Amino acid sequence: MDRLDKLALELRKDVARLIHKAGTGHIGGDFSVMEILVTLYFEVMDINKDDFPNPCRDRFVLSKGHCVEALYAVLARKGFIDWDDVFDGYGAFGSRFIGHPNNKIPGIEMNTGSLGHGLAIGVGMALASRMDDGRNRVYVVMGDGELDEGSVWEAAMAAASYRLGNLCAVIDRNRLQISGRTEDVMGLDPLDEKWKSFGWNVLACNGNSCEELSAAFLLASRCGTRPSVIIANTVKGYGASLMEDKASWHHKVPDEQELSLILDGLDRRMEGLS
């Protein structure tokens, strides 16, 4: 699992350089969600560029679409897209690599960006899979601030009501949104109780540990007919101490000096792993 944690740190370097160069991006959320994406793409999900879009593939929706830079880095490492194309194109005039997921890009299923749509889309995918007797699973990653949207809870009810055991939601629980701490902006706690009362199988883990995430995904896949939600407790800006747990880094762009601090910090964490 150190291998995956290391990869997640490495991909953060790509993301930091990309955002610095393009002058735009959501670095805080990219850094909190990275282990979740890495674990899903390199350990859990059955998705490969060679047979994409194989109808039996697992489905993935990045509902917190503003963190597309992290997804670009993962998709490039999976071979779906070329990192040089992303690096040259992202933020440039006329590029297809824009600031939110777009399904013209290989490997991306749905266009997101407006928060609160992904879970319902996942419900639709999970229902379709069941109609087709599919064995595939559906994964939706949401932000915690995103849970303020009522549509999330409509989908939560539908998933439990339809007994969608093939649906797994992940909440990037970094406790921050744009305006500050989630509990100050709009209280979510007790979050686990809320999901339980909606009929979900609720799991919680350190969301910046691929090992813990991996174990949680395994448990989720074994829970029968209840949909599962993993409350992934993360740190926004994880991996670079100057950004960690700071709302101001939601979409701040690192300058030259900050970039080098971020890259150094990531290098030091990587040394700590090996």
Added chain:
Amino acid sequence: MSKTACKKIICEELCARAAHDKDIVVLCSDSRGSAGMSGFFEMYPSRAFEVGIAEQDIVSIAAGMAASGKKPFVFSPASFLTSRSYEQVKVDCAYSDMNVKLIGVSGGVSYGALGYSHHATNDIACMCALPNMAVYMPSDGRQAASLVGHLLSDPGPAYVRVGRNPVDDIYGSGAQFAPGRAISPLSPWPDCDVVIISCGEMVKAAVDAAMALEKDGVKVSVIDMYCLKPFDVDAVISHARNASLVVTVEEHVPSGGLGSLVAQAISSNCPKPVHSLSLPDGPVVSGTSQEVFAFYHLDSEGIAREVKRLLGVN
């Protein structure tokens, strides 16, 4: 000439007026930073409400407050406020005729390369289609400031679209903006060759294009339709009647916006072709708003070029 974002002016104006009007309340949806409203939240914490990322909720909450005598101003990105919340706006604000002022920030293609989900390019069509709803798109800070006073004196629902970027001053300190009336930023020609009708951020580009065209001997009148509903049909007709060419310029899709409103007014009063410069019917090319404007002939050079092409001069 200074550059200010209209949202900043609106915040300052509301802060000043709230000192004397205890019914003014402000609501944000994790949007106070992008709306430039942090100042109001600091000055009037008991009259500033954060509802989280919940654009449907925010509109209905505001309507409930209005039904109980408050004067709510809702600040949220224009894209979400006019799409996600559309039914709440339709039923709770427009149909119930509530005193809710909806301020759509970062409208049009302000969000640039964040893409279509974040663009509000159909908001004017949506909002103009609702009963009781007044719809505004101010072109500079002075107009935005004066609009706040008007919004407070009008008891009905209204939608205001402002962009994210600072805009140049267009009007001098003596300019008067009458509610519901268009205004000419340049002294209009009694017998112009071309009338350019625009609103919002496009007015500055239209003015610059008009001045460039004038150097080439083309007489251009410019109309700033900062109030899109009610629509000043008289202003459009009086300028368009004698012009050989009518051109509209808007940061909006081709249908249902300024071009459609002008064409409708002209077809029933002084029929002649209306040439509409707008964004395309679909997601725009990715880029900053300035790049997007240039690509679709919505900057001053593009407007001047299109006018000359339509006039057959070069």
